Amino acid sequence: MKKNVGIVEPKIFNLPDGLKLESGKTLPSVALVYETYGKLNKDKSNAVLVMHAFTGDAHAAGYHKGEESAGWWDFMIGPGRALDTEKYFVICINVIGGCKGSTGPSSINPQTGKPYALEFPEVTLGDMVNAQAKLIDHLGIDKVYATLGGSMGGMLALEWAAVYPERIECVIPIAATLKHSPQQIAFNEVGRQAIMADPDWNGGDYYGKALPEHGLAVARMLGHITYMSNVSMEKKFSRRVKEDSDEFKFAPDFEVEGYLQYRGQNFVKRFDANSYLYITKAMDFFDLSGEKLFAKGSLGRTRFLVIAFKSDWLYPSCQSQDMVRQLKMHYVDATYCEIDSAYGHDSFLIESEGAQQAHLIRHFLTKRS
Amino acid sequence: MKKNVGIVEPKIFNLPDGLKLESGKTLPSVALVYETYGKLNKDKSNAVLVMHAFTGDAHAAGYHKGEESAGWWDFMIGPGRALDTEKYFVICINVIGGCKGSTGPSSINPQTGKPYALEFPEVTLGDMVNAQAKLIDHLGIDKVYATLGGSMGGMLALEWAAVYPERIECVIPIAATLKHSPQQIAFNEVGRQAIMADPDWNGGDYYGKALPEHGLAVARMLGHITYMSNVSMEKKFSRRVKEDSDEFKFAPDFEVEGYLQYRGQNFVKRFDANSYLYITKAMDFFDLSGEKLFAKGSLGRTRFLVIAFKSDWLYPSCQSQDMVRQLKMHYVDATYCEIDSAYGHDSFLIESEGAQQAHLIRHFLTKRS
Numbered sequence: 001m002k003k004n005v006g007i008v009e010p011k012i013f014n015l016p017d018g019l020k021l022e023s024g025k026t027l028p029s030v031a032l033v034y035e036t037y038g039k040l041n042k043d044k045s046n047a048v049l050v051m052h053a054f055t056g057d058a059h060a061a062g063y064h065k066g067e068e069s070a071g072w073w074d075f076m077i078g079p080g081r082a083l084d085t086e087k088y089f090v091i092c093i094n095v096i097g098g099c100k101g102s103t104g105p106s107s108i109n110p111q112t113g114k115p116y117a118l119e120f121p122e123v124t125l126g127d128m129v130n131a132q133a134k135l136i137d138h139l140g141i142d143k144v145y146a147t148l149g150g151s152m153g154g155m156l157a158l159e160w161a162a163v164y165p166e167r168i169e170c171v172i173p174i175a176a177t178l179k180h181s182p183q184q185i186a187f188n189e190v191g192r193q194a195i196m197a198d199p200d201w202n203g204g205d206y207y208g209k210a211l212p213e214h215g216l217a218v219a220r221m222l223g224h225i226t227y228m229s230n231v232s233m234e235k236k237f238s239r240r241v242k243e244d245s246d247e248f249k250f251a252p253d254f255e256v257e258g259y260l261q262y263r264g265q266n267f268v269k270r271f272d273a274n275s276y277l278y279i280t281k282a283m284d285f286f287d288l289s290g291e292k293l294f295a296k297g298s299l300g301r302t303r304f305l306v307i308a309f310k311s312d313w314l315y316p317s318c319q320s321q322d323m324v325r326q327l328k329m330h331y332v333d334a335t336y337c338e339i340d341s342a343y344g345h346d347s348f349l350i351e352s353e354g355a356q357q358a359h360l361i362r363h364f365l366t367k368r369s
Numbered sequence: 370m371k372k373n374v375g376i377v378e379p380k381i382f383n384l385p386d387g388l389k390l391e392s393g394k395t396l397p398s399v400a401l402v403y404e405t406y407g408k409l410n411k412d413k414s415n416a417v418l419v420m421h422a423f424t425g426d427a428h429a430a431g432y433h434k435g436e437e438s439a440g441w442w443d444f445m446i447g448p449g450r451a452l453d454t455e456k457y458f459v460i461c462i463n464v465i466g467g468c469k470g471s472t473g474p475s476s477i478n479p480q481t482g483k484p485y486a487l488e489f490p491e492v493t494l495g496d497m498v499n500a501q502a503k504l505i506d507h508l509g510i511d512k513v514y515a516t517l518g519g520s521m522g523g524m525l526a527l528e529w530a531a532v533y534p535e536r537i538e539c540v541i542p543i544a545a546t547l548k549h550s551p552q553q554i555a556f557n558e559v560g561r562q563a564i565m566a567d568p569d570w571n572g573g574d575y576y577g578k579a580l581p582e583h584g585l586a587v588a589r590m591l592g593h594i595t596y597m598s599n600v601s602m603e604k605k606f607s608r609r610v611k612e613d614s615d616e617f618k619f620a621p622d623f624e625v626e627g628y629l630q631y632r633g634q635n636f637v638k639r640f641d642a643n644s645y646l647y648i649t650k651a652m653d654f655f656d657l658s659g660e661k662l663f664a665k666g667s668l669g670r671t672r673f674l675v676i677a678f679k680s681d682w683l684y685p686s687c688q689s690q691d692m693v694r695q696l697k698m699h700y701v702d703a704t705y706c707e708i709d710s711a712y713g714h715d716s717f718l719i720e721s722e723g724a725q726q727a728h729l730i731r732h733f734l735t736k737r738s
Contacts, residue, residue, distance in 0.1 A: 118618055182602040182625040186594045189626040192619055193590060193633075194563055197583035214566035221562060222591060225555045230685070233551040239656070249487055250561055250646050254653065256551040257558040264562075277619050284623065287608070313682065316599070 003079045004070065005037045008062035010101065013135045019096070020130075025121040029110050032135050033058045033101030034093040037077055038085030040139065047141045048088040048365070049132070050077070051149030051156040053349075054279055055271050057100035060092035061085075075351040075358070082358035088145065088365075093135060095128040095156070097279050099272035102131075106207060106272045117274060118204035125152075125286045129159045133167075146365060148172035150348035151315065152279070155286050158323075161304075162288050165297035172361060174307040174348045177319035178326065179287040184314065187226055188280040191219035195273045204274050216273045217264030224263050229311035229344030294330050304334040305364040307357060309347040335364070372448045373439065374406045377431035379470065382504045388465070389499075394490040398479050401504050402427045402470030403462040406446055407454030409508065416510045417457040417734070418501070419446070420518030420525040422718075423648055424640055426469035429461035430454075444720040444727070451727035457514065457734070462504060464497040464525070466648050468641035471500075475576060475641045486643060487573035494521075494655045498528045502536075515734060517541035519717035520684065521648070524655050527692075530673075531657050534666035541730060543676040543717045546688035547695065548656040553683065556595055557649040560588035564642045573643050585642045586633030593632050598680035598713030663699050673703035674733040676726060678716040704733070 015030040035058045040047065050060050050073060061077035063070055071092075077083045083090050094102040097120075105120035112119070136144060147157040147168055154176025161171045177184070195201055198215030206212060228236075237256040252258040293299070304327055308320035317338050327334035339356045341347040348357060384399040404427045409416065419429050419442060430446035432439055440461075446452045452459050463471040466489075474489035481488070505513060516526040516537055523545025530540045546553070564570055567584030575581060597605075606625040621627040662668070673696055677689035686707050696703035708725045710716040717726060 122618065179608065181599060182606040182608065182623065183594065183597075183599045185608070185623050186590075186602065186625050186629055189621070189623075189629060190587060190590045190594065193630070194566075194587045196619060197563075197587055198566065199568060218559060218563045218566055218587065221555075221559045225552060225559065228552075230550060230552045233555065237551040239548065239551065239554070249491065250565060250650065252558070253650075254551065254554050254558075256555050260555055260558060261562070281619065281622075 004074060005062035005078045005085055007065055008035055008037065008059075008071070009064070010035050010058055012101070013138060015131065015134050019127065019134070021121055021127050022124045023122055027096070027103065027121060030096060030103045030131055031101070031107075032093050032096070032103075032131060034091060034135060035059060035061070035071075037061050037090040038088050040089040040141070044141050045143065045145060046088050047136070047139075047144045048083055048090045049136070049144050049147045049157075049160070050083065050090055050092040051147060051153035052092060052094070053149065053151040053153050054283065055267075056153070057098070058092045058094040061090070072349065075354055076361070082362040083365075084362070091136075091139075093132045095279070096131050097123040097128065097275060097282060099275040104272065105204070105274035105278055115207040117207065120274070120278065122281065123278060124282050125156055125159045126163060128282070129156060129163055132160075133164060143167050143169065146170035146172060148174065148361070150174040151176060151345065152283055155283065158288055158293065159286070161299060161302055162293050163296060165299050165302065168302055170303050170305070170365060172305045172307065172364065173320070173323065174357065175309055175312050175315045175320075175345055176323075177315050178289045178293065178323050180284050181319070185284045187222065187314070188284055191222055192277050192280060194218040194222070195276060201273060204277075206273070211268065212273045213268040216268045216271070216276065217261070219276060220267040220271075221260040221264040224260055226314040227344060227346040229313065229342060231311060231342040232344055235342070289326075293326060299327070299330065299332045302332065303364075304332060305360065306334060306336045307348070307360065308336075308338045309341045309344070309353075310338055311342050312345045312347065314345040373443060374431035374447045374454055376434055377404055377406065377428070377440070378433070379404050379427055381470070382507060384500065384503050388496065388503070390490055390496050391493045392491055396465070396472065396490065399465060399472045399500055400470070400476075401462050401465070401500060403460060403504060404428060404430070404440075406430050406459040407457050409458040409510070413510050414512065414514060415457050416505070416508075416513045417452055417459045418505070418513050418516040418526075418529070419452065419459055419461040420516060420522035421461060421463070422518065422520040422522050423652065424636075425522070426467070427461045427463040430459070441718065444723055445730070451731040452734075453731070460505075460508075462501045464648070465500050466492040466497065466644060466651060468644040473641065474573070474643035474647055484576040486576065489643070489647065491650065492647060493651050494525055494528045495532060497651070498525060498532055502533060512536050512538065515539035515541060517543065517730070519543040520545060520714065521652055524652065527657055527662065528655070530668060530671055531662050532665060534668050534671065537671055539672050539674070539734060541674045541676065541733065542689070542692065543726065544678055544681050544684045544689075544714055545692075546684050547658045547662065547692050549653050550688070554653045556591065556683070557653055560591055561646050561649060563587040563591070564645060570642060573646075575642070580637065581642045582637040585637045585640070585645065586630070588645060589636040589640075590629040590633040593629055595683040596713060596715040598682065598711055600680060600711040601713055604711070658695075662695060668696070668699065668701045671701065672733075673701060674729065675703060675705050676717075676729065677705075677707045678710045678713070678722075679707055680711050681714045681716065683714040
């Protein structure tokens, strides 16, 4: 029977010696928030590392006590589900640079006693993965059975394979890429400029003051357009006009406008503007193209399942196809699956669209090499 | 020989009785800025009405005295060019609601002696066309040989046919649509929100004060992404890093970021933020789908050439195909041409990409019905 994992509790891990970053700088104090579902088996060979997307968090499955909405990938994780917690020990760790519990620009800088803000050093997807590896070490896991995730989560899954090729058996990048195209960079840059154009951003120094809510909301509205598809927007909104449209001349008239404003305004309650800047920059600089995915070691013993969605125009399927081409040219065991979903980039998060994805992943993981 | 039209001068026409708007309101005083190229023939049958895109203006061809850059469609207009000024009397009129000389929100409200700002009434594409028709009347032209334009210009060309079906012989909508999809509305709404999020926008009341430059620049940056294609961005920028990148942590690192900032900052010098709001709203409300294109009269004597660009994802070719389908279902003479350009929505403005467009239009206009 397919069940939910029930009530879960986030845990915190403090890296004992801080983290040396790829830039050469050191983050002296690093906390990671993470959740686990299922049990680590005796030979510690059943760990599955789920990586969250850009604005996601460690709460991938189950319910926090007293909360009504489940984790962001709940339909994928649980007893009998694709990531079967009766077989796998599923781990999800919040990235550094974010604002969901792990150390980021809104954390207290131990040297000043105040939030880092822009004093926070630039971090890379490599740094995020290196921090996670310390926790995996701490859990006594030598080899991770699988890393997987969608969007930035997929890029992190690839980064794990690139940096620790001998520690990963399976990699499942979903709606991801080996590097951002200039268009993907451009969309991120407009988001960043919207945030920094807000006077309340104040050079990043806004903690305890007015937040750059307007700029962050605009950035998120744009993000939402790119996460959906033309078709899914047509289905969801068409050109329907709002019933309760405001008197104000430039208030939202169409439902799609009202929806985007609502999503933008909601987002500012749950996400930190500086984290938006740091993480999008990290994604833009991420680049495993050419030989870089294979630089630290052969992936000859690693299996890849690369999943793309037909209607995803932000991370178009040609990027996943290019990934598979690179892997094949290096004699890596790689399978490509393009799912015919209409929901655009967000498809991997949507249960109704995720049925095929769940099926593919379940079977891919079951076939132990 | 294909030549430029040389030095040109904009003209002004003041509507004698103001303009009754579709909303029922009246604009008491309306000025239209326009340019003409070539000569009106004796029977006044050779007028070609070129319509500009969203942020365009009446200066479609030739040079203003002392200026070095030619009009925005110069490669299309001139002796021997596609819109051959030895055959046609080409007219381009700036739309009302804009900020390029015709009456808009930055114009002086005769009732207050101050700029209208948000006191300016909402205008529609129908209003823009009705204002133009007054000028066409004034020029003594009963029947316009052709209306054409790209993007909003194409939508205005369609609106002309819808409102004055008996006055148009040929219509050439380029990279246009019968109505905006929710995605197109959504992109416009993010631009509007970026402008209104700028405190200097000040409820639209910023004339003579600090302008909402940051918000308007963000809106334009987003616009530019949607006007280009993935492929053209890849060709133009790839992932090249700027040579002169600033020390500042979130300064543009990639060339594409620097380019967008440059375009955004340039735009604020030449466009009014309130016009951005009014005109995008007019486009979003434009809707000639279903029977609406044919409501005022048969188009049985009008010929259509519908042009789309393969890489245009903002006004995707399926919208043009839908237009042709509607026309064919009403027994209208309509030809569809999809041009295989890589430059996205902006293709119609680019000379190198415009060669096919010029060729198609030249021949379509030559074949008099």
